Amino acid sequence: MVGTMDRLGTFVKYAVVILVALWVLFPLYWVFMTSFKYPIEVYEPSMIPWLQFHPILTNWFGGSYGEVATGGILQQARGAVSVEVLSALLNSLGAATISSFMVLLLGIPCAYGLARFTYHKWKNKDIHFFILSLRFLPPFALIIPFFLMLQFGGLIDTLPGLVVLYTTFNLPLGVVLLRDMFADLPPELEESAMLDGDTRFSALIRVALPLVAPSLVAAFLICFAFAWNELMFALTVTYMHARTMPVIIAQIETAQAIQFWIDAVWVILALLPPMVVALVAQKYIVRGLTLGAVKG
């Protein structure tokens, strides 16, 4: 009897694992397949390439759909990967990369200070809590002053403008993550380096930083993904040249009849980079998402 129950339990567990995996992956799979279908096929419930439909790359890079699909008329179709979209991808990439570097640059000394020194007037715990609490700010509470500040600096619709906003957006998270990393590092190594003639700062650069390098990469990647995914600020301060990939997607006009085969490509392009990040930085993600409160 116990044996049967055990086997039933195991069966249920595996069934759940498979169901959950399918539930997470199916929508992603569907959008991938949609991007390889002929426009007239996107509403077909077919999903196995070659078997159920003939996959094509025309939606991606343009070209001709061939005579069969268009009823004898050979039309040149514009692919989803247009100059506009490539420039949006570059903007996203640039803004996310540079701002994440800025976060590290500003965040490392602050995080190190919080982890290693004791502050008196304003206690470490209070500073830490203050920085943590900034995460709860809703972005819409800042869009008017942000717009005016960028306008004042002539940075509306520019990449530097986005970099400034994303650095701001990610800095609290960056400091909190980096502080934990330094706190986990035993201080003896830096202390012995200082006995050998290093200053505190050169010990940080020469000794501590190389030791936390993997964590630094993880913090960088997490900031990168958040900046890449951000929508509201980008929607507020860009309209032409500095539009990011999320803005392109948000501005798909439903009026011009939704072109799912094109949209699918854009959705994939927006989804892929942060997903790669998630897989590379997997060890640190739970920590990143809970501001270090839970070490996954």
Add this chain to the structure above:
Amino acid sequence: MRPERTKLLYLAPALAWIFAMILFPLFYTIGISFFDYTLGGETEFNYGLNYLTAVQDYRLWNGLKVSGVFTVVVVSIEFLLGLGLALLLSGRVRGRRTLRLIMLIPLFACPIAVGYLYLMIFHQRGPVNAFLGLLGFVEMPNWLGDPSLTLFTVGFVDIWGWTSFMFLILLAAIESLPVELYEAAQIDGASGWLKFRKLTFPMLLPTILIALTLRITDAFKIFDIFVGLTKGGPGISTEVYSMYVYRVTLEYFKFGYSGALSVIFLLIMMVAINVLFLFRRLRKW
């Protein structure tokens, strides 16, 4: 230089940035909330009139209601599903590592793209309705056009994305629980439910509280997936608070009023967070 000053130098760049780019803008927003400030109009102090307008604004209440209902429903479901899955799959289950990896994917998926992705899934002629057709349904639900369904549909998408969050956090917490206590309980012959109630749950509570706080505050200010899926429609039936403030700012250009809406939201958030942490203090963790 005195060591105390050197120590402060480490903090200076980041804190200066935060003061200039977060606190100053925040105070600016609070400031303009007391002004009649619109695009092209005269800017005048109006003695809190914006706040009086706000409490009588049905779209504000609509936004609070939509965001509030959405938050309560999705976070509860995400929590229960995540906890259930984490309890079921903690310990040795084959495929658990792969599943963990798969569950990471939605966490970093660009929310606006996820919104559009589900536009395809829930389309009138999309795969969900195709599946219902296979089951023999004739009248297909209009997932994104029927006001009684849209919020449910967006909720589903949020649950798709964030159940992972609860699952991964709780799984990490469950796996770090001390094994000895369970062995002792085993020897005493405690049932599974008793072990959960007396051991697992109390020890998980601090983590649960953190996870809930983060999810509640995030869900309450949700914006992106609603832009992708409904743009607030049909009508204003899914116009969340964030979207309303965004529109007041960048479509109606009422900056002073937008400031007041932001301040009201901040106050609500502060109360909510304090209530959540009150539990913590009451239990003296």
